[in-house]
Amino acid sequence: MIHWNSFSDFLAMGGYGIYVWGSFGVTALIMAIEPIMVVRNRKTTIARLKRQMRAENRAENRNTAE
Amino acid sequence: MKDRFNLYRFASPATFYPLAGALIPYFAAVSVVFGLAGLYLGMLVAPTDFQQGEGYRIIFIHVPASWMSMFIYLVMAFWAAIGLAFNTRLSGMMAQALAPTGALMAFLSLWTGALWGKPMWGAWWVWDARLTSELILLFLYIGYMALTAAIDDARRADKAGGLLLLVGVVNIPIIYFSVKWWNTLHQGSSVNLTKSSMAETMLWGMLLMAMCFWMYSIAVAFMRVRTIMLERERHTDWVKAELAKIGTGGEQ
Numbered sequence: 001m002i003h004w005n006s007f008s009d010f011l012a013m014g015g016y017g018i019y020v021w022g023s024f025g026v027t028a029l030i031m032a033i034e035p036i037m038v039v040r041n042r043k044t045t046i047a048r049l050k051r052q053m054r055a056e057n058r059a060e061n062r063n064t065a066e
Numbered sequence: 067m068k069d070r071f072n073l074y075r076f077a078s079p080a081t082f083y084p085l086a087g088a089l090i091p092y093f094a095a096v097s098v099v100f101g102l103a104g105l106y107l108g109m110l111v112a113p114t115d116f117q118q119g120e121g122y123r124i125i126f127i128h129v130p131a132s133w134m135s136m137f138i139y140l141v142m143a144f145w146a147a148i149g150l151a152f153n154t155r156l157s158g159m160m161a162q163a164l165a166p167t168g169a170l171m172a173f174l175s176l177w178t179g180a181l182w183g184k185p186m187w188g189a190w191w192v193w194d195a196r197l198t199s200e201l202i203l204l205f206l207y208i209g210y211m212a213l214t215a216a217i218d219d220a221r222r223a224d225k226a227g228g229l230l231l232l233v234g235v236v237n238i239p240i241i242y243f244s245v246k247w248w249n250t251l252h253q254g255s256s257v258n259l260t261k262s263s264m265a266e267t268m269l270w271g272m273l274l275m276a277m278c279f280w281m282y283s284i285a286v287a288f289m290r291v292r293t294i295m296l297e298r299e300r301h302t303d304w305v306k307a308e309l310a311k312i313g314t315g316g317e318q
Contacts, residue, residue, distance in 0.1 A: 038293070039289065
């Protein structure tokens with residue numbers, strides 16, 4: 001069922017190793033980094049929005065107290 | 067009639083936000099399952115190509131990335147048309163959320179294409195119709211992102227970006243049919259509706275990888291659109307309630 005005779009055969013890709021693994025490697029890297037960056041951006045955005053919301057609430061409370 | 071399921075309800079950010087949040091883990095999980103199955107078939111089971119040896123295995127990411135780069139653009143253009151015609155809030159956010167993923171798919175298509183072209187044609191790059199039009203697609207994505215980022219007012223950014231998307235959509239059929247219309251170095255399509263030039267395991271490996279890329283794109287775009295929604299709708303009550311929930315353990 002498995003096409004390859006050995007693991008080194010698999011890595012060599014019939015002499016096309018650099019091209020095949022260069023393609024799969026960069027794709028894997030991008031598909032790992034993109035979600036991480038999206039999650040990080042989400043966290044910083046939420047932190048900023050919460051800060052802004054608290055500041056606005058404080059300003060509002062001050063206005064109503066006066 | 068009043069309890070009839072109403073699809074238009076999900077066109078509102080306040081209802082789409084929790085729905086997208088609930089769906090993300092499923093799209094991510096399905097993407098991983100399709101990806102593992104596709105890699106197993108494509109990298110371990112599929113036979114050697116009689117012309118291209120083992121080098122052809124780049125197809126298992128080259129074709130899915132290329133398909134997604136074109137499909138995501140079409141979806142963005144669809145949202146742009148809806149946004150310009152009906153002035154809906156969600157459409158601009160959707161286009162905005164899809165653009166970086168589309169650009170990455172276009173980049174991957176060009177990158178894997180270069181790594182495939184070098185051993186097969188002897189050149190990383192040629193100014194052939196297929197390659198050039200795909201490069202223009204990458205520039206369209208980058209242009210859309212730069213244009214919308216340069217305009218402070220989100221609604222005006224959506225309108226300008228939407229116009230760019232609709233003008234640029236003419237490029238998609240050019241990419242798709244370029245190998246038929248012109249005499250190109252790029253090989254013809256490996257799959258069409260009536261017949262396929264590939265072995266069965268190759269074809270299934272490629273289709274599974276395409277499904278993996280598709281589900282991945284939806285999961286990432288949904289994550290991104292949720293952040294855009296919070297940002298853009300920050301003055302609404304539902305976002306304020308949502309922000310109050312986050313950090314107190316109420317958010318998943």
